Amino acid sequence: MKWFNLLLMPSAVLLLSIPFTPAAFALEAPATTSRAIEEYNRENYEEALQLLLAARTMEGPSTINSYYAGLSRKETGDDSGAVADLTAALTGTPPFSQAAAVLVNSLYNLERFQEAMQWVLWSEQQGVSPGEIAYLKGRLLVREKRYDEAIVAFTAVKSDDQEMDQQVGLQIASAYVQGNRYEEAREALQTVISRNPSSDAANFAREYDQKLSTAKPSKRWSFFLGANYLYDDNVAGVNTGKQADSGISEGLRVEYDALLSEPWSLNAQYSISNTNYLRLVSKSVISQSLSITPGYRRGNHVITLPLSIASTNLDTTTPLSTTSLNYRNYSVQTALRPTDTVILNQENLLQGGVSYANRQMFQDEPISEENRDGNLFGVHMGYIRLFSGGTGMFNLRGEVVYEDTHGKNWVNLGERLGADLLLPLAERTRLIVSSEAFFQNYEYENSLYGTKRRDTTLNTTVTLNQMLTTRVYLNLQYSCMRQFSNISVYDNQRNLVSAGFEARF
Template structure:
């Protein structure tokens, strides 16, 4: 019935205009139906120029602009088709679709409301409303609109079930998505949409089968450190330091981690991890280190962003004696800025307690304290997400009990992971930290070797560079080659040093 009304409008327009306009419009329609869109475009432009008040000409020009991919021009003409007299109701679904594709959802919703008020093409409008709401992340409302669409028009059932399945998949409700796709396929197994749904349903089934909530990681590596004790770069005048031997040493590092990350539906996420890290030197036993860490990371995913709340606790041993604990909370926001660029923002609080107490130790050297951090960064994935570039700026305030360690620092870092070939990845990273200590160091000006001869505030510049090559020997089994360089440039000679570490190891994840 509505199609007949539209044909009648075209008929009335043609026969209410001069012969020249009739001929142009008829010629344009013939060209459009013959898919000669460039010719039709020029013809309809002429009709609109001569008869700008024609809603029919505006509608056809909008259709033609759509076919040649000029969506904004199409929208402009659809607006005219809906505001001029007589109104062309067929332009409602067209303008909504174009605005949806242009991501101009606010105006799309305004036209949806008008179409619903006019009571035209209700099933198609409900379907388009579902698309708009889904793009806005209003999934429950979108499902309601889609369900209404197939209630009004059974021919939309397959398309509706597919869109609902996509919503379930986005919400990680994979079982519901799988069931919706099965229902879609059963309606008409021979359709093109059903064929695509079969592939997608099989893909979801593989994801469900392959997903493992528990992940384990075991690693072992050898490293050679040419300055285990962080011996100062220059001579400070103290024999015990200047003549120190055995600063070069080899070590074996072992790691183990277990992660639990259940498949959660909806926008929520959760992960928990326990890890052990141990470094044992061949000769410098006093620097043997072991750390046990626990972390829980709840999170929530929005349409274009995600927020997480990592809470962690680490307990460190040095030479088989308790050395330090650190507890930290670091709320983090990752947000898609544009295209593939991701912005990262976080603030954090940490509590550090030094456990190794030395009788008669200087209280100004007490490093117990509170850590306050702010971070801003970007992440740019490339090579289909197999590689990425990351740059960060981090500000840290270290509020210690001992006045000699109270400081503020600014750190800039960058990392690039580049997939060289199928099983070979190269990672390069570097950072620079400028650390300024708040108070005049109590040992400076006392004549102690390695410290300034006059009362001075300490200032450090720390530079780190790292490079690693990772080769996948078998699935989950990787060979790692690593190199790192550290340069601590301090105005206190005792804290000024260089360090090179070379290493290789294997890592297995399952």
């Protein structure tokens, strides 16, 4: 329903009337300031501002001077200058409380939302301009996606102005739409219409009530189907006796976004991928995963609780096998990863959380110390920077993971550092670069090699994504993995190149 929110934008910058009595203020003000107020009331804003600046030199600063200077600057489009003068009007002696609503409006226009909310709270405590402040508070809460609180704020707006009442009604309807509460939105639009059926706002409400009644439901299901050709120069990931091979990989991913009222959300995903090597068939693999991610938003925090299960199956086909499908279980891992995403502003986000996973391996190990079954405990943090209107992204992330395995040879503490870059090269072309370093220190002396193992693993992946049609994409990818280890059998390098297509529905 983004069309509805965009078309309501003009009401977001509705100029609020700040109640005051210019004549009374003029009587209390010094002579030059009084002349400036008269010029302001005649809508000669630049002349008023010049007189006010001169009055500060001749008559000294005053909060009424700062207030009208702020109003004059705002009328000439100088919100930054208005903020300085209006702040002085509120913090001077005596405080000029009528400046609060205009200050909040200017801060909103400058996207200084946190400061704006601080002055809203101050105004509520002081009982200043309750109607205008309630309206602006509603606008700020909508930005934070706190729709229920925004509706309460809009409902608190009291005005004798019928046009203002209708604008508030449109804002309430917009908040309902963004919170996926479409029936309440239509009721709010009907209220707007009933207040003055012949007004422009009523005509606007009728048109979009009709759109709401006929609009198609938001897309809930998404499907991704892909196929790639790949070349792998070290299929087994070994130090000596490397074997290269080509193969074909196919993948399917299904996503579902549940239709829930704000602040709740729910996403579910299922994926299956199959990599078939042409010569080294015993290295072919099928991977499946299922995840469910409930979410809750409170203010600028988004709390998610992803729960996932992933399984891997290896092909045991041999040249003497009579069937081409002979997969066996290799591993199953279940994981829980609670995460808090803090939205600093429209371009900057912070993430942090903890994780737990249980891993079960199904192959028989020659000795118990090599058993990799166990539990994994982690702490993760990250920073996300969005750019190019949200089409580009930079992500910096870090994680500490402790693997408590049944076999002592695999118990380790790992530190992972990574960075990701999504760069829009053209309207239909994206470059994706991902790089990661993983440092692992093993807790016990390895029973096979007589020393404590230490690994450093470096991974880099570069992907070029080209949209061919609205549903078909071309993917070209190169991946390099280099693992350094003080035990030579684990020291290896692997390069993989792939090219293929993906269809999205």
